[in-house]
Amino acid sequence: MPYILAHDLGTSxxxxxxxxxxxxxxxxFLASYDSHFFNGCWAEQDPEDWWRAVCESTRLxxxxxxxxxxxxxxxxxxxxxxxxxxVDAAGNALRPSxxxxxxxxxxxxxxxxxxxxxxDFYRIVGHRxxxxxxxxxxxxxxxxxxxxxxxxxxxxxxxxxxxFRLTGRMATDYSDASGTNAFDINTFKWxxxxxxxxxxxxxxxxxxxxxxxxxxxxxxxxxxxxGLLEGTPVAAGGGDGSAAGVGVGCVRPGSAYNCMGSSSWIxxxxxxxxxxxxxRTMNWAHCVPGYLxxxxxxxxxxxxxxWLAEQLCAEEAAxxxxxxxxxxxxIDVKAEAAPVGANGVIFLPYMLGERTPWWxxxxxxxxxxLNLATKRADMLRAVLEGVAMNxxxxxDIFRKHVSFxxxxxxxxxxxQSRVLRQILADACGCPVHTLQxxxxxxxxxxxxxxxxxxxxxxxxxxxxxxLKTAETVRPVPEHVAFYRDRQAxxxxxxxxxxxxxxxxxxxx
Numbered sequence: 001m002p003y004i005l006a007h008d009l010g011t012s013x014x015x016x017x018x019x020x021x022x023x024x025x026x027x028x029f030l031a032s033y034d035s036h037f038f039n040g041c042w043a044e045q046d047p048e049d050w051w052r053a054v055c056e057s058t059r060l061x062x063x064x065x066x067x068x069x070x071x072x073x074x075x076x077x078x079x080x081x082x083x084x085x086x087v088d089a090a091g092n093a094l095r096p097s098x099x100x101x102x103x104x105x106x107x108x109x110x111x112x113x114x115x116x117x118x119x120d121f122y123r124i125v126g127h128r129x130x131x132x133x134x135x136x137x138x139x140x141x142x143x144x145x146x147x148x149x150x151x152x153x154x155x156x157x158x159x160x161x162x163x164f165r166l167t168g169r170m171a172t173d174y175s176d177a178s179g180t181n182a183f184d185i186n187t188f189k190w191x192x193x194x195x196x197x198x199x200x201x202x203x204x205x206x207x208x209x210x211x212x213x214x215x216x217x218x219x220x221x222x223x224x225x226x227g228l229l230e231g232t233p234v235a236a237g238g239g240d241g242s243a244a245g246v247g248v249g250c251v252r253p254g255s256a257y258n259c260m261g262s263s264s265w266i267x268x269x270x271x272x273x274x275x276x277x278x279x280r281t282m283n284w285a286h287c288v289p290g291y292l293x294x295x296x297x298x299x300x301x302x303x304x305x306x307w308l309a310e311q312l313c314a315e316e317a318a319x320x321x322x323x324x325x326x327x328x329x330x331i332d333v334k335a336e337a338a339p340v341g342a343n344g345v346i347f348l349p350y351m352l353g354e355r356t357p358w359w360x361x362x363x364x365x366x367x368x369x370l371n372l373a374t375k376r377a378d379m380l381r382a383v384l385e386g387v388a389m390n391x392x393x394x395x396d397i398f399r400k401h402v403s404f405x406x407x408x409x410x411x412x413x414x415x416q417s418r419v420l421r422q423i424l425a426d427a428c429g430c431p432v433h434t435l436q437x438x439x440x441x442x443x444x445x446x447x448x449x450x451x452x453x454x455x456x457x458x459x460x461x462x463x464x465x466x467l468k469t470a471e472t473v474r475p476v477p478e479h480v481a482f483y484r485d486r487q488a489x490x491x492x493x494x495x496x497x498x499x500x501x502x503x504x505x506x507x508x
Contacts, residue, residue, distance in 0.1 A: 076450025078243035079159030126283025133181035247445030260414030264301030347386030407431030
């Protein structure tokens with residue numbers, strides 16, 4: 001039986017998962033590595049740690065699953081996006097990789113904006129100018145580490161570095177390329193106009209290919225390190241956000257999903273870029289060739305729930321430990337006891353600034369509407385409602401482009417909350433679907449990409465066979481009307497606090 005080996009190269013570690021040709025996960029292994037945070041807003045990882053984790057997880061997975069290397073039909077990776085890993089002409093990493101969350105390149109972002117209006121930049125690459133992206137980080141390298149920049153032959157995203165170690169080929173895929181801020185999402189080529197503004201040569205970026213391209217076979221060195229066979233095909237793979245879209249079945253134009261993790265986003269599949277006049281959303285290339293994957297992302301969804309549990313729910317935590325259940329299950333029970341609207345309490349879920357829709361790093365969380373009759377259950381429900389209504393705002397932005405009649409598929413830790421699923425359906429005004437298996441959505445996406453690339457799967461329609469709906473929650477019409485009105489109140493509350501946020505930021 002042929003197997004697909006998928007790697008999910010994340011922020012905290014690499015998870016290797018083995019999939020059979022029918023989509024069954026036959027085992028997985030996680031090898032962790034460290035991130036290094038310093039200088040306030042710098043974040044780095046050692047690319048050699050990625051390689052060690054890929055080799056370790058591959059060997060242990062093969063051993064535990066009792067699968068022969070000859071049975072591996074293809075290797076496919078998904079990986080963290082928007083990083084900057086400079087390598088020399090031999091592919092050796094020249095310094096630690098700057099991660100997507102590294103914000104050191106703010107001055108470089110300003111220099112780009114001095115050359116091109118933000119709106120023009122957005123229409124070309126699908127993103128705002130920001131220190132988060134690879135291009136701005138590469139500019140920082142030129143200014144602050146010129147000796148490293150002078151040796152740089154290419155800059156890689158995380159999975160591209162591993163693909164090079166596996167095959168010896170310097171390449172990226174369209175989805176990761178679209179997260180560099182140097183890629184034209186209208187032509188699927190590196191943008192000469194943007195690169196000219198940044199004064200960065202196009203030669204520093206690798207060739208960009210569809211996610212389903214086969215880069216080549218494993219080299220003898222890579223085979224020895226991983227325990228796989230020399231010549232095993234390696235697919236180009238995709239960035240983790242786009243791969244998750246495949247892994248949740250969002251592969252046809254008009255389909256949409258929500259990932260409810262520490263952060264949360266709404267993702268779509270479309271045939272042309274979604275150009276938002278206020279530049280609130282982003283555009284990525286899809287892992288499905290020819291399509292795009294717009295998204296709107298909020299900073300703290302699951303993180304807000306975690307804060308809630310840690311700061312307000314000691315009682316539930318103690319009870320959960322006593323009876324052996326999740327504290328979040330008990331929080332759900334309390335939140336469900338409060339009425340829709342949380343008895344007039346609203347929560348602004350901007351605990352770490354906000355991206356979509358506000359793009360304001362100074363925004364902060366707030367409870368509004370507290371009074372002496374407010375119960376803890378009201379506050380618990382208000383947090384769930386605040387997150388859901390922010391996502392509902394993102395859905396409204398996208399409704400000009402996608403109907404949402406088919407609803408949202410939801411994945412991530414928050415998908416386990418029955419109360420949150422109902423609130424989300426009501427706040428977004430559309431059905432919310434859970435899948436029978438969502439824990440491996442990103443690596444499942446990589447596996448499907450790999451399976452299509454090597455011919456195990458005929459095309460991406462295979463998601464209909466591999467992914468089955470577990471439950472559908474439908475919106476309650478009167479709740480939809482209520483949350484639409486309440487969402488307008490939250491918008492007013494945020495706008496009324498913008499000046500206050502700015503003053504608080506000055507007082508840090």
